[in-house]
Amino acid sequence: xxLQEALILAEPGDEIVLxxxxxxxxxxxxxxxxxxxxxxxxxxxxxxxxxxxxxAGEGLLVTSDGVTLRDFAMENPKGDGIKSKGADDIVYFRxxxxxxxxxxxxxxxxxxxPVESTNVLIDGVQVSxxxxxxxxxxxxxxxxxxxxxxxxxxxxxxxENSRDALVENxxxxxxxxxxxxxxxxxxxxxxxxxxxxxxxLVVANDTPNFAPPGNIVxxxxxxxxxxxxxNDNVVIGHNWLVDNPTAQVMVVAYTQxxxxxxxxxxxxxxxxxxxxxxxxxxxxxxxxASQLLPMFGGSLPAVLxxxxxxxxxxxxxxxxxxxxxxxxxxxxxxxLDAAQPxxxxxxxxxxxxxxxxxxxxxxxxERIK
Amino acid sequence: MKFGAVLLWFAxxxxxxxxxxxxxxxxxxxxxxxxxxxPRKLSDYRFFDDLARQVPAEGVTPYRLNTPLWSDGAExxxxxxxxxxxQAKADGEGLLRFPIGTALIKTFAxxxxxxxxxxxxxxxxxxxxxxxxxxxxxxxxxxxxxLAVAGARLPVTTPAGEQISYRVPNKNQCKECHGLDDVVVxxxxxxxxxxGEWLAGMVRGGRLDALPDGADTLxxxxxxxxxxxxxxxxxxxxxxxxHCHRPGATASNSGLDLRWEQDDPxxxxxxxxxxxxxxxxxxxLFDVVPGKPDQSILLYxxxxxxxxxxxxxxxxxxxxxxxxxxxxxxxxxxxxx
Numbered sequence: 001x002x003l004q005e006a007l008i009l010a011e012p013g014d015e016i017v018l019x020x021x022x023x024x025x026x027x028x029x030x031x032x033x034x035x036x037x038x039x040x041x042x043x044x045x046x047x048x049x050x051x052x053x054x055x056a057g058e059g060l061l062v063t064s065d066g067v068t069l070r071d072f073a074m075e076n077p078k079g080d081g082i083k084s085k086g087a088d089d090i091v092y093f094r095x096x097x098x099x100x101x102x103x104x105x106x107x108x109x110x111x112x113x114p115v116e117s118t119n120v121l122i123d124g125v126q127v128s129x130x131x132x133x134x135x136x137x138x139x140x141x142x143x144x145x146x147x148x149x150x151x152x153x154x155x156x157x158x159x160e161n162s163r164d165a166l167v168e169n170x171x172x173x174x175x176x177x178x179x180x181x182x183x184x185x186x187x188x189x190x191x192x193x194x195x196x197x198x199x200x201l202v203v204a205n206d207t208p209n210f211a212p213p214g215n216i217v218x219x220x221x222x223x224x225x226x227x228x229x230x231n232d233n234v235v236i237g238h239n240w241l242v243d244n245p246t247a248q249v250m251v252v253a254y255t256q257x258x259x260x261x262x263x264x265x266x267x268x269x270x271x272x273x274x275x276x277x278x279x280x281x282x283x284x285x286x287x288x289a290s291q292l293l294p295m296f297g298g299s300l301p302a303v304l305x306x307x308x309x310x311x312x313x314x315x316x317x318x319x320x321x322x323x324x325x326x327x328x329x330x331x332x333x334x335x336l337d338a339a340q341p342x343x344x345x346x347x348x349x350x351x352x353x354x355x356x357x358x359x360x361x362x363x364x365x366e367r368i369k
Numbered sequence: 370m371k372f373g374a375v376l377l378w379f380a381x382x383x384x385x386x387x388x389x390x391x392x393x394x395x396x397x398x399x400x401x402x403x404x405x406x407x408p409r410k411l412s413d414y415r416f417f418d419d420l421a422r423q424v425p426a427e428g429v430t431p432y433r434l435n436t437p438l439w440s441d442g443a444e445x446x447x448x449x450x451x452x453x454x455x456q457a458k459a460d461g462e463g464l465l466r467f468p469i470g471t472a473l474i475k476t477f478a479x480x481x482x483x484x485x486x487x488x489x490x491x492x493x494x495x496x497x498x499x500x501x502x503x504x505x506x507x508x509x510x511x512x513x514x515x516l517a518v519a520g521a522r523l524p525v526t527t528p529a530g531e532q533i534s535y536r537v538p539n540k541n542q543c544k545e546c547h548g549l550d551d552v553v554v555x556x557x558x559x560x561x562x563x564x565g566e567w568l569a570g571m572v573r574g575g576r577l578d579a580l581p582d583g584a585d586t587l588x589x590x591x592x593x594x595x596x597x598x599x600x601x602x603x604x605x606x607x608x609x610x611x612h613c614h615r616p617g618a619t620a621s622n623s624g625l626d627l628r629w630e631q632d633d634p635x636x637x638x639x640x641x642x643x644x645x646x647x648x649x650x651x652x653x654l655f656d657v658v659p660g661k662p663d664q665s666i667l668l669y670x671x672x673x674x675x676x677x678x679x680x681x682x683x684x685x686x687x688x689x690x691x692x693x694x695x696x697x698x699x700x701x702x703x704x705x706x
Contacts, residue, residue, distance in 0.1 A: 005519040008540050026522065030541035054522075055536055057682040063544070078677035079647070085622065086551065108677055109647020115622045132647045139622055186635060187624045187644060188616065214643050214650035214666060256642070259635060 007031045007038075018072055020045040028056025028077075034064045040072025043096040043126065050077040058083040058113070059097075065089050068367050075100055081111040081127070089361075090114060092122045093368045099129030103152045105210050110136040111153070114143075116189065121360040123147050123368060131210060132217050133158035134175070137165065139189035144360040145170060154211040155180045155220060156202075161187050165195045166359035176209045177220040178202035178244065183230035184216060185254065185263035193232035193268075196358055197239065202226060204243040219255060221246045221285040230254050232268035235353050240276045245283035247300065249275070251316050253308040257333040265332050266310035271349045272318040277302040287336055295341065301325045303344060308332050317349045394418060394427050399452050402472050402494050411490050411505045411514035416450060416474055421511055423476060423487070428453060430571070434562045435587040436604040439689045441535060442528040443477040443488065449558065450474065451576045459568075462561035462583025464554070471495040473555055479525050479535075488525065489537045490514050493547070493555055500553040502543030533686040542683050550617040561586035561629065562608065587629070593695055602699030603629060605692050609681065625656060638667050640706065646670075649678045659703035668696055 003023070006016050010033045018040040025048055031038070040046030050059045059077035062069070062084040073096035074081050081097035084090050097111035111127030114120045115138040122145045127134030134153035137143050143165040149172075150156030156172030158180040159165045165181075172178035179202060183192035202225045211218040220227060223246030228234050230253065241248035249272060254265035281300030286292065292300060303324030308331075309315035318324065324344030327336060398415045401408050408414060418424045425431060429450045437445060451457055452470035460466050467473075473493040480486050487507040494501045505514035506521050520539035526532055538545075547553045560568065560581035568584050571577035587604040588596035596604075607629040613620040614627040623644050626636040635641050638656030643649070643666055651669050658664040670680035671693050679685060 002519075004539055008518045027520075027536065030539070030545070032541045032544060053676055054534060055676050055683065055686070056542075057677065061541075061545070063541075063548070078675070079649075079682075085619070106648060109645060109649070113645075115645070132645070136645075138645065184644065186641060188621055212646075212648045212650045213652055214654045215646065216642070216644075 004029055007033070007036075010036045012036065012066075015039055018046045018048075022047045022049055024049045024052060025059075026052055026054050028053065028058055028061060028079075030056075030061040030063070031067060032063045035066035036064070037068040037070070038072070039068075039070050042071050043073045043094050046072040048072060048074045050074060053078045058108075061085070062087045062090065067091075068093065069095055070368070071095070073098065077108050079108045080113045081108060081130075083110070083113040083115065084117060084120075085114075086116045087114065088117055089119045089364065090117060090121070091364050091367050092120075092125050094124040096126040097130075097134075098127070101129070103129055103131075103154075103207050103210050105131055105212055107131040109133070109215075111150075112136070113138075115139055118142055119360050119364065120144070121364040121368075125149075126151070128152045130154065131212065132215055133180070136160065137162055139187060142357070142360055144168070144364075149173075150175060150178075152207055154207075154209055154217045156205065158182060158217070159192070159195055160184065161189050161192045163192060163194050164358050167195070167197045167200065169199045171201045171203070172205060173201075173203045174207050175205045176207050176211075176222050177217070177224035177227050178205040179226045180217070180220070181226075181228045181231055181234055182216065183254075183264075185258040185260035185265070190260075190263055191232075192230065193234065194358060195231060195233070196235045196237070196353065196355070197226055198235065198237045200226075200239045202239055202241050202244065202248075206243070206245055221250075223247070223283065223285055224250055225280065226250070228252070228267050228270050230263075230265050230267055231270070232264075233353075234267070234270045236270070236272050236275065238274040240278075241280060241302065242276075242278040244280045246281065246285050247304040248277050248280040248302040250304045252304075252306040253315075253329075253332045255333065255335075264310060266308060266313070267315045268310055268313045270316040271353060272303060272316060272322055273349055274319075275302075277323065288339075292341060296325065301344070305344060305346070306336075314347055317347050318344070319348055397426050397428060397450055397452070397472075399470055402450070402452075403470050403496055405496075405498075407503060407516060407518070409516050411492075414472065414492070416448065416472065416492075420513065421487075426450075428576075429474070430574075430576070432558070432563065432567055434557050434608065435564065435585065436562060436590045436593075436601075436608050438557070438608050438684070439692055440477065440684045441525070441533060441687050442689075443479055444485070446476040446478065447557070448474040456575065457571070457577045459560065459577060459579045459581030461581060462559065462586055464559045465563075465577065465581070467495050467555070467558075469495055469497055473558065479527065487511055487514070488523070488535065489517075489521075491538075491543065493553070500547070500555065502547050502553050503540065504537055504543065506537055527687055529687065529690065531687045535686060536684070538683060545619050545683055546612050546681075548619060549612075549615075556612045557608070560584050562604075593691075598695070598698045598702045601695045605695050609689075609692065613681070638665075639703070647677070649680070651678070657700055657703070660701060660705040662697040662700040665700050668693060668700060671696060 058080040109132035133155035134150035156175035225244035301323035525535035565584035
């Protein structure tokens with residue numbers, strides 16, 4: 001209660017310092033004052049324990065701009081971990097959110113959850129156990145997620161209905177799917193794209209999907225490294241993709257039927273280049289896997305495309321020699337029954353990707369120097 | 370004793386008893402309502418001639434909503450104060466446009482008759498800088514309510530007989546429901562959810578410029594059984610859900626829009642997939658499945674007391690059995706597709 005009072009009575013520019021120790025909280029916290037820093041003694045020292053939480057949809061809700069959250073941990077929030085909504089210019093630095101009983105459907109949905117925000121920097125965070133996405137950025141712009149660890153979530157890192165995002169140098173492991181780039185219909189903000197996923201270590205994402213079935217991530221196949229669904233202009237480059245048993249990289253159209261004239265369900269201009277692939281596709285969670293595996297000599301090629309594209313706009317582009325295959329589907333939203341597996345035949349990337357305006361602004365870096 | 374002295378004594382007695390019956394009326398403290406401070410005590414505003422008995426001061430008018438927000442079954446005493454010489458403006462069936470200096474006051478009570486206890490009083494102050502929402506917590510003695518910016522928890526027995534840990538919201542949580550496009554706004558006093566009679570009284574008293582169109586559009590909750598299922602349910606969703614589930618508000622990112630004026634079935638949740646519901650979706654696939662209340666996430670979340678699943682997220686510790694019944698009937702009667 002004293003912490004909540006401090007969060008309410010804070011003045012813009014204040015720093016709220018949390019001491020070392022384990023603090024038990026019965027109610028969700030919230031912050032609605034601009035330019036406040038909440039700083040603990042370290043993610044292993046200052047632990048906010050929400051195991052006995054009685055209300056609110058998240059452990060901490062931030063609704064103001066210019067906030068910095070750093071050096072503390074949160075355990076077992078009943079809903080989401082830290083949600084920042086309409087909170088521009090926010091920094092999450094060395095924060096940990098963890099559901100301590102491991103991957104369970106009864107865990108909260110999102111660990112770190114910025115939504116409807118512009119300019120978001122997430123650096124050095126750790127999230128495990130989220131029943132949807134560990135680090136989830138939704139309906140936002142100018143985003144950097146880097147140097148972070150997402151382990152044993154359904155989705156490790158998810159960029160959804162967002163633009164100008166850089167996902168760099170993260171470690172995603174033991175999730176159902178490592179890194180997801182989604183664009184979904186019927187949301188206030190759509191048209192996701194300009195997303196760069198590079199230099200990440202995406203290893204052994206093999207936890208069976210434990211998401212509640214109604215959620216879109218419940219459809220993610222166990223063993224997916226990087227998954228792009230819809231979106232335009234996405235780069236998946238220079239990642240290490242190892243031991244992802246369904247597909248190292250999957251590029252697909254929105255898988256369900258929808259009613260929304262504003263929505264484009266197809267991936268457009270997804271560039272795949274310079275990734276290192278090792279041991280993938282050997283135990284795919286796909287219909288007909290037992291027939292597919294012998295066709296491809298025991299394991300599926302690294303890149304899976306569903307074969308759907310938006311007219312003449314290429315769905316994906318890859319350097320010649322990229323190991324891949326296509327389901328050669330012809331109808332969006334009709335499932336995989338009509339798949340006619342064949343080799344991946346796509347064009348090569350034309351020019352270097354224009355990085356202008358991608359990622360959080362340099363001003364946010366200054367705060368954590 | 371001389372006769373004159375007796376008369377004088379008698380006159381003094383009369384005067385004293387008259388004062389006890391109609392205490393001197395002190396005006397509401399406009400400078401406190403419109404000031405910059407966070408007043409520590411509810412009595413600082415002088416909204417009540419008798420605070421403990423909730424007898425309003427001059428210019429403070431009680432009102433009710435046709436279909437109210439449910440808060441663990443709390444009895445709610447609502448008052449509107451519009452300062453002398455100022456006037457609210459009608460704006461169709463929407464929110465009355467209140468002048469600077471307005472205060473909306475809502476006291477929450479549990480228990481009946483002599484057992485009734487005032488728990489909290491929430492005030493919304495229309496200051497020159499915008500609306501400010503503040504929660505006040507009543508003391509043990511029931512003589513005063515004090516500002517509780519961090520809220521509180523206390524044991525309460527609901528009218529349904531459930532023992533709950535009742536949550537008085539903190540100042541930020543006020544904004545979670547009252548926030549629209551990043552500013553605090555009132556939720557309740559929309560013409561469509563107010564009685565025409567009350568509005569007419571406000572016009573007669575000079576505190577409202579004109580009788581708005583669309584008064585009494587929402588059914589009266591006590592008469593819900595005789596109201597069409599869709600009207601009763603849509604009124605309930607409007608007053609209990611739509612302050613968050615609408616564009617520009619706390620749950621805007623869900624894409625679910627439960628406002629009364631919304632008529633797009635998908636925005637209302639009909640065959641809409643959840644976005645960020647997480648485990649709140651249970652085992653279910655769609656917000657509202659026509660004809661199938663038990664397959665509808667919306668009802669599932671209303672019927673859950675568990676944080677992280679329960680809706681609304683704030684102001685609800687137990688389940689509104691009357692409310693769920695109305696929503697259940699609506700979903701059951703929706704034509705199946």
